Amino acid sequence: MANRCAVIGVGQTKYQTKRRDVSIAGLVREAALRALEDAELTFTDIDAIVIGKAPDLFEGVMMPEVYLADALGGAGKPVTRVHTAGSVGGSTALVGASLVQGGVHDRVLVVAFEKQSESNATWALSTHLPFTASLVVGAGGYFAPHIREYMRRSGAPGHIGTLVAVKDRLNALKNPYAHLRIPGIDRAMVESTPMLWEPIRYLETCPSSDGACAMVLAAEHKVTGTPAWIHGGAMRSEPIFRAGRDTVNPQGGKDCAADVYRQAGISDPRREIDVAEVYVPFSWYEPMWLENLGFAGEGEGWKLTEAGATALSGDIPWNASGGVLSSNPIGASGLIRFAEAALQVRGRAGEHQVEGARRALGHAYGGGAQFFAMWIVGSDRP
Amino acid sequence: MPSDHPPAPEESSAESLVAEHVLEFPGGYTRTTGPVIGRFLTELREGRIVGVRTAAGRVLVPPLEYDPETGDPVTGEYVQVGPAGTVRSWAWVGTPRKGHPLDRPFAWALIELDGAGTALVHAVDAGTVKAMRPGLRVRPRFRPEAERAGHITDIACFVPEVSTMAAPIRTEYRVRPGRSLARFLEGVRDGVFLGGRCAHCDKVYVPYRTTCPECGSTIGEEVELPDTGTVTTFAINNLPDPRAPQVPFVSAYVVLDGADVPMIVLLGDVPARDVRQGMRVRAVWVPPEERTLSMGNIRWFAPTGEPDVRL
Numbered sequence A: 001m002a003n004r005c006a007v008i009g010v011g012q013t014k015y016q017t018k019r020r021d022v023s024i025a026g027l028v029r030e031a032a033l034r035a036l037e038d039a040e041l042t043f044t045d046i047d048a049i050v051i052g053k054a055p056d057l058f059e060g061v062m063m064p065e066v067y068l069a070d071a072l073g074g075a076g077k078p079v080t081r082v083h084t085a086g087s088v089g090g091s092t093a094l095v096g097a098s099l100v101q102g103g104v105h106d107r108v109l110v111v112a113f114e115k116q117s118e119s120n121a122t123w124a125l126s127t128h129l130p131f132t133a134s135l136v137v138g139a140g141g142y143f144a145p146h147i148r149e150y151m152r153r154s155g156a157p158g159h160i161g162t163l164v165a166v167k168d169r170l171n172a173l174k175n176p177y178a179h180l181r182i183p184g185i186d187r188a189m190v191e192s193t194p195m196l197w198e199p200i201r202y203l204e205t206c207p208s209s210d211g212a213c214a215m216v217l218a219a220e221h222k223v224t225g226t227p228a229w230i231h232g233g234a235m236r237s238e239p240i241f242r243a244g245r246d247t248v249n250p251q252g253g254k255d256c257a258a259d260v261y262r263q264a265g266i267s268d269p270r271r272e273i274d275v276a277e278v279y280v281p282f283s284w285y286e287p288m289w290l291e292n293l294g295f296a297g298e299g300e301g302w303k304l305t306e307a308g309a310t311a312l313s314g315d316i317p318w319n320a321s322g323g324v325l326s327s328n329p330i331g332a333s334g335l336i337r338f339a340e341a342a343l344q345v346r347g348r349a350g351e352h353q354v355e356g357a358r359r360a361l362g363h364a365y366g367g368g369a370q371f372f373a374m375w376i377v378g379s380d381r382p
Numbered sequence B: 001m002p003s004d005h006p007p008a009p010e011e012s013s014a015e016s017l018v019a020e021h022v023l024e025f026p027g028g029y030t031r032t033t034g035p036v037i038g039r040f041l042t043e044l045r046e047g048r049i050v051g052v053r054t055a056a057g058r059v060l061v062p063p064l065e066y067d068p069e070t071g072d073p074v075t076g077e078y079v080q081v082g083p084a085g086t087v088r089s090w091a092w093v094g095t096p097r098k099g100h101p102l103d104r105p106f107a108w109a110l111i112e113l114d115g116a117g118t119a120l121v122h123a124v125d126a127g128t129v130k131a132m133r134p135g136l137r138v139r140p141r142f143r144p145e146a147e148r149a150g151h152i153t154d155i156a157c158f159v160p161e162v163s164t165m166a167a168p169i170r171t172e173y174r175v176r177p178g179r180s181l182a183r184f185l186e187g188v189r190d191g192v193f194l195g196g197r198c199a200h201c202d203k204v205y206v207p208y209r210t211t212c213p214e215c216g217s218t219i220g221e222e223v224e225l226p227d228t229g230t231v232t233t234f235a236i237n238n239l240p241d242p243r244a245p246q247v248p249f250v251s252a253y254v255v256l257d258g259a260d261v262p263m264i265v266l267l268g269d270v271p272a273r274d275v276r277q278g279m280r281v282r283a284v285w286v287p288p289e290e291r292t293l294s295m296g297n298i299r300w301f302a303p304t305g306e307p308d309v310r311l
Helices: A024-039 A064-068 A088-101 A138-154 A160-172 A187-191 A251-264 A285-292 A301-307 A330-346 B034-045 B178-189
Strands: A005-012 A048-052 A079-082 A107-115 A195-198 A210-219 A228-237 A275-277 A359-366 A371-378 B050-053 B078-080 B085-093 B106-113 B120-124 B137-142 B155-160 B193-198 B203-205 B221-225 B228-237 B249-256 B263-267 B280-285 B298-303
Touching (some): A005 A088, A024 A064, A024 A210, A048 A330, A088 A228, A088 A371, A107 A330, A138 A285, A138 B228, A138 B249, A160 A187, A251 A285, A251 A359, A275 A330, A285 A301, A330 A359, A330 A371, B034 B078, B106 B155, B178 B193
Antiparallel strands (some): A005 A228, A107 A210, A195 B228, A359 A371, B085 B137, B106 B120, B193 B221, B228 B280, B249 B263, B280 B298
C-alpha cells in the first residue's frame, strides 16, 4: 500500500502564443515559484524535482532538464526528466507522486513546460524518415481519421465537435491563465473556420502555447494548507500498430481508467466524480473519451455533450478551465489537467470553480493515443 | 506637333502652367545652439547622451534651455542617460521618403531613455512592424566617430535589444532501412507487398517486420499480399504537403486483403468528396522500368470500382 500523498501547491504561467520576455529557464521558474508560494515553501524545502516536456525537437534543446536544474533550485538534488509524448505532463505528476508514495522523498516539485514559439510542432511531428511514405501531417493529420471512424460508429451528428469547441472556449473566458479567450465565441464562429484535416475545423483544434505548470507534492506528515489528496494514479501504454488495435476507443485508456477508478473506489465515474480535466486537443475527443473513460456507454458519449452534461453548469463538467482546446503548451498540457483537477478539489479554481467539487479526474494522453496517464484527487484524506 | 510633347487639353491656357522651384539657402542655415543644446550635441559627438535637470528635478532629454513647466532656466546639471531606452509609442513608416534617416521601413518612435523624464523622437530600425510594441527596449546605433558632427543624426537610429537569437541546429544522419524494411522495399521494387505472419498470434503485419508488436515473438513467415485492400478511414487534408500531388489530398488507412493492420497511404484518381469508408482500392504502380527500392513506386491507391465493404 502506497503512502499518502497530496498536492499542496500549484503554479501556472499565463499561457500565450509567445513569451518573448523569458527564456525556457525563466518560464519554468515562474511556474515553480508560484507553486512554492502557494505551498508557502522555498526551493530549499524541496527534496527532488521531476521535469516533463514533449519531444526535444520542439525547442531543439537536447536534454533540457540538465540546463533547467539551476532554475529550479536543483543543485545537489535528484532531477529526473519524464517523456511520454503528449501525456508527459500527467506522467510527470505520477512519477513525482510515486517518489512520495514510495517513501523516497517528502516533498517533490513537478514541473512541465513547452515553449512552442521557439519552433513549430507540426514541423517537429512531421519529420519524414527515408524509405517510408507516411503522409501524416501533424497531430491533426494523425487524429482526423480516428475521429471520422468515431462519427461513423456512433452516428454522432456533425455539430458535436463544434459544441465542445464553443463550450471549452466559454470556460476559458473564466480562466485568467487560458491562452485562447475569444469573446463572443459561438457555433457560427467555429463553423465559419476552415476544415484543416477534415473532419477537423480550425477552431476545433488546440492552440500552440508557451507556458509552464508546476505542483508541489507532499507526504502526509508534510501536508500544509488545503491539500488535494491523491486517491489513485495510473499509466498505460500500447503499441501504435498492433493487429486489432482500437484507435477510437483504445484498450490502454480503458485499462488505465479501470485501474485508477479501482484505486479510488469509483464504480460509476459520472456520478462519483464531480469534475474532470481531460486531454481534449481536438474537440471530438470529448465524446470519444467520455466513452473510453466510462462516463458513457459505447456510442453514447456525444449525447452527454449534446445534452450539456459536460458544460460548467452540467452534472459532470469537463474542462472547466477551458482545457487543451484553450491552452496548449504541449509538454505542460497534461500537468495542467492534473493541476486543475487539484485546484477544483482545493476550492481554488476561481471563476471556473465547480461548486462543491470533492473528487476530480485529471487525464492526459499522448503519441498516437497510445500513452495514458490519469489521477483522481479528492478533498478528503483517502 | 512634336511626338514627345504630351498633349495638354488646354495647352494654351495659363492655368496649366507648372514649374519646379527650389528654395534653399546656399550652404545651409546655421543654428547657434546656445550652451544647453550645445552641450547635448557635444556629448552626442562623443557618443554620449545627456539630459539636463530642471529645478523640479526632471531630466529633459533632449535638453531644453527653459523648463516648459515653469519658464525658468534649467539647472546647469547635466545627467548622462541611456544609452538604452523604452519605446513609449511609435508610428510605422512603410515607404521611407528621401530625407528619412533610413532607406528601409522603420518606425518613428518616442523613446524614453533610461534615467530621462521625457521621451526623445528617433528612428527605430526594427526590420518589421511586428517587432514594434510599446515597451520595446532599444539602444542607439551611433555613427562611427569620424563621421559624427554634433548632430542628432550622430545616432543613426535605435535598434531593439537582443531578445532572441537564431539557434541553427542540424543533425545529419545516415539511415539504413534495416533488415525488415529492406526486405519490404525489395518486394515493392518487384511490385508486391510483403507482410509477416506472427505464428503465435496468427496475425499478418504489413510492412514486413521481424517481431510481433503484440506478443514480441519473432516473425519468421513471410507473406506476399495482394495490392488491393479496403479503406477503413481517412482524412481530407487541406494543408499543403510537398509529398502530396495537390490540395486537398486524402490520406487513408487501407487494410490490404489478408493483412491485419492498416497502412497509411495516399488516395488518388478520385475526388476527395467521393472517398468512402469501406471503399475498395488498388495500388497504382509506376511502370516497372521506373521502379526503385522505394515507396515512391506506388503513386497512390485508386478505387477499384468494386462494391464497398461493410465495415
